[in-house]
Amino acid sequence: MAKPEKRMKLGLYGGGFKPFTTGHFAKLADAIRDNDKVYLFYGMQQLEPTRYGKKGQPLKARQKFRGLGDTGRTYDENVAQNIFNIYKTALERIPEVEVVLVQSQAKDEQGNLAAIRAPVTAIFKTLEGFVDDPGEIEKVTIYGDGDSMRPYMRSPKFKDHVQTGKIQFGGAVPSSSDDYTEKLDQLMAQGETEAREALKDFYASKGEELDDKEVAARQSVRGTQVRNLASSRQTSAEAKRYLPPFLNDSEKDQIIQILVGQDGEKQRVAETQLRYLIRGFIRG
Numbered sequence: 001m002a003k004p005e006k007r008m009k010l011g012l013y014g015g016g017f018k019p020f021t022t023g024h025f026a027k028l029a030d031a032i033r034d035n036d037k038v039y040l041f042y043g044m045q046q047l048e049p050t051r052y053g054k055k056g057q058p059l060k061a062r063q064k065f066r067g068l069g070d071t072g073r074t075y076d077e078n079v080a081q082n083i084f085n086i087y088k089t090a091l092e093r094i095p096e097v098e099v100v101l102v103q104s105q106a107k108d109e110q111g112n113l114a115a116i117r118a119p120v121t122a123i124f125k126t127l128e129g130f131v132d133d134p135g136e137i138e139k140v141t142i143y144g145d146g147d148s149m150r151p152y153m154r155s156p157k158f159k160d161h162v163q164t165g166k167i168q169f170g171g172a173v174p175s176s177s178d179d180y181t182e183k184l185d186q187l188m189a190q191g192e193t194e195a196r197e198a199l200k201d202f203y204a205s206k207g208e209e210l211d212d213k214e215v216a217a218r219q220s221v222r223g224t225q226v227r228n229l230a231s232s233r234q235t236s237a238e239a240k241r242y243l244p245p246f247l248n249d250s251e252k253d254q255i256i257q258i259l260v261g262q263d264g265e266k267q268r269v270a271e272t273q274l275r276y277l278i279r280g281f282i283r284g
Helices: 022-034 077-091 119-132 146-153 159-163 184-205 212-220 223-230 236-240 249-283
Strands: 008-015 037-042 098-103 105-107 113-116 137-143 167-169
Touching: 008 022, 008 119, 022 037, 022 137, 022 184, 022 212, 037 077, 037 119, 077 098, 077 249, 119 137, 119 146, 146 167, 159 167, 184 212, 223 236, 223 249, 236 249
Parallel strands: 008 037, 008 137, 037 098, 137 167
Antiparallel strands: 105 113
């Protein structure tokens, strides 16, 4: 008698990730632990072409990018893409499951990349495809924050699959589909606890034992905090603490360099030259 084929458990996780931090990785670590394959959707703001007014003066851009500390530079699409190129290579080394990095862009009728689509929207477009044709997929779990997922939890499109447990949200297993409306905060808190445990276990698998206080700090860190730390040579080493552990030291250094930018590199060279000058003056 032929053995039944194993059906796949699929995890979907998305966000802006500016940049992808240890806090984001906590949820990814949970997804890696509980699924056979994970799609990681990331968003990216695009630079708008310069528009000019009637008098030929350039108009202000409507889109605002996240700032990089006090440098005057921004976390624009070039910064984001360079960093995600590094993440893509590093994610391929995770042995437990296949993690597929997906830029959440819509496509036009010819299949060309077109408008930027929010990662959460891209996730639920993928989910609609699963509802129409599950194929070999046994279950889909969506990871993210409750506010982003709430409208989709209550969507009639997914109701039957939620009730049968084929679609789950937040990494926490409900006792019934009603839990997503009646006990959502409790489920989200449970999901955060599971993510924190997954983060701690992943570090342990790499030979780094973290106490509960340090795990909590790395899980709760915000992208703004990491950008501010990374934007200065004085605090960039601290920023590396909050970059995900699937990166090696060289990759973390590359990301810090991208965030610091050319001006930061010039500053570092100038500081080094000054130190040698002072050292020579003292010895002389």
